Amino acid sequence: EDWIEDASFIRLRELSVAWALPPALSRRIGARSSTLVLAGRNVFMHTKYTGLDPEASYTGQSSIGQVDLFTLPLPRTLSVRLNVDW
Numbered sequence: 001e002d003w004i005e006d007a008s009f010i011r012l013r014e015l016s017v018a019w020a021l022p023p024a025l026s027r028r029i030g031a032r033s034s035t036l037v038l039a040g041r042n043v044f045m046h047t048k049y050t051g052l053d054p055e056a057s058y059t060g061q062s063s064i065g066q067v068d069l070f071t072l073p074l075p076r077t078l079s080v081r082l083n084v085d086w
Contacts, residue, residue, distance in 0.1 A: 005048075005049060005050065006048060006049070007047070007049045007051075007054035008047065008048075008049075008054070009045055009046065009047035009049060009054045009055075010045070010046045010047070011042065011044070011045040011046075011055075012042075012043045012044040012045070013041065013042060014039070014040070014041050014043075015039065015040050015043050016037060016038065016039040016040070017037070017038050017039075018035050018036070018037045018038075019035065019036045019037075020033065020034075020035050021033075021034045021035065021036060026084075026085075029084070030086070031084045031085060031086055032085045032086065033084075033085045034082060034083065034084045034085065035082070035083040036080070036081075036082055036083075037079075037080070037081040037082075037083065038078075038079075038080055039078070039079045039080075039081065040076070040077065040078045040079070041074075041075075041076065041077045042074045042075065042076045042077070043076065051068040051071075052068070052071060052072065052073045053071065053072075053073035053074060055074065056068065056071035056072065056073060056074070
């Protein structure tokens with residue numbers, strides 16, 4: 001029982017914010033409309049778990065439970081995207 005701990009957590013898995021660019025700016029580049037999108041994956045996690053990631057497991061889905069050996073946390077990614085309607 002010394003190695004068993006509560007692995008409950010709250011995670012913001014995905015977040016995206018879109019901004020429709022002004023029509024004058026879109027026309028300046030020859031487009032009808034354009035949208036700037038900022039997105040992030042695995043942006044935030046709150047847990048009292050002392051390991052790297054409560055979802056990561058050495059054994060995958062198993063009947064013996066989670067084993068936190070040789071695991072890596074899920075990567076945090078941020079992206080910027082420009083959608084253009086020609």
